[in-house]
């Protein structure tokens with residue numbers, strides 16, 4: 014119960030990897046604020062699962078690409094649940110196209126959620142951690158931000174940007190008791206990858222030493238470690254959880 018009495022915000026916590034992270038942090042004793050953008054039913058289901066573990070949980074609708082919505086969400090969470098000491102920046106989208114065919118709009122859409130949105134939520138939450146003299150910020154980046162990927166230049170740019178942000182922010186906040194790290198998943202079984210054609214997924218399996226896609230719970234376990242007080246000397250790090258598909 015490393016995180017007993019602490020409040021964690023998981024953006025995009027209603028489904029997929031975010032939901033698994035919410036449940037894992039609840040197992041570690043944290044109360045959970047679950048952010049989502051469009052599907053209240055999934056968010057409420059995730060809250061119910063957290064409550065079944067005996068922790069507090071509330072869902073907060075907000076498009077993290079929208080600054081006023083972010084500001085209002087964080088103010089409401091503080092009022093309803095207290096200061097946020099663990100932030101998992103997980104919400105993300107894809108709009109895949111080769112670079113030649115990519116529109117400015119789909120470039121902006123992905124950058125505004127996957128990079129700027131995550132940065133701006135962090136900007137809103139950081140004062141809580143500074144006041145407490147303790148905090149954990151964890152960005153969910155991607156193997157694609159490290160290797161690049163055909164048809165994902167916008168997503169790769171956003172996820173690569175998160176890695177650079179992680180390292181800069183880690184340097185700025187280290188003396189304040191705050192660690193900033195990233196988890197870089199490989200290909201994980203969620204709604205996001207359910208739209209990837211079967212032949213591409215088969216190629217992924219063949220290129221992954223472990224020989225399969227990952228599970229959301231396997232990302233959540235890495236997040237739990239980085240969020241724990243035991244990870245106090247780990248900052249500015251990118252933890253790869255990818256079945257060996259990319260090693261650096």
Ligand code: NAP
Nearest residue numbers: 025028029030049050051052076077104105155201203205
């Ligand atoms: P997912 O199943 O598509 O779930 C996405 C979550 O993000 C949902 O809870 C969704 O809420 C929320 N969301 C989307 N846009 C949002 C916005 N503008 N504001 C707030 N919330 C928003 O995705 P996933 O596969 O679990 O991925 C989670 C994270 O892991 C993403 O950052 C993704 O890039 C990263 N990742 C995934 C994989 C993979 O293979 N799956 C690999 C590497 C990295 P609603 O349902 O309400 O829209």
